[in-house]
Amino acid sequence: MGKYFKGILGPFAGLVGTVVGATWKGLWVMRSRPVSTGKAPTEAQMIQRSRFALMSQFLSPVTELIRIGYQAYNQEQSPYKVAFKQNIDEAITGVYPLLTINYAQLSIAKGRLLAVHSDVEVAGTTAGQLDITWTNNAPVDSTNGSDRIYLLAYNPGLQKYVMVKSAAARSAAQYDMAVPLDWSGNMVHVWLFFVTVNGKLVSDSVHMGPVPVV
Known part of the structure; x- marks a missing residue:
């Protein structure tokens, strides 16, 4: 992969001749054009492609x-x-071609900030809503509970998501998360994690579910 900033063509995206132009972390890069061998993929290749497709579809x-x-x-x-x-290493289970995601092992955040674990509860008690409660476990000499909670709810039956950023302070210890009314009767998975007010530190995500939606 080569980086470039100026040239007779300038920045470009897509296939040009034998190279492909794209952006990577804000830089324009060029890669060699993939070469087709014309050979049928091996079983190992099929498994890997299936795993990649499955995780890409979710993330x-x-x-x-x-x-x-x-x-x-x-x-x-x-x-x-x-x-x-x-x-892809930790959250895919099953035997090809019946591969699935193990949602309990899936992570959407990883960091050094204090997380919550056994003291989290998620319940669907009202239509179009998930009631989320937790314990403010921040030591008084740290952030004093000012960290903000970020949430992801996923409905595998409908393959739909709800994301909420900076929903509430850790000290609030509860948040009523709105979800679509057509999720009623479905099972959902919820992930939550905390971010400091300045946005620089993140906790590990915690998974809850499956949870029934009223």
């Missing part, structure tokens, strides 16, 4: 949240690529 719609949740890893690779690799 791509929540890229914005992944960039926040994995911001601490924005070095040689993008936050999305780090999250993708971790989850």
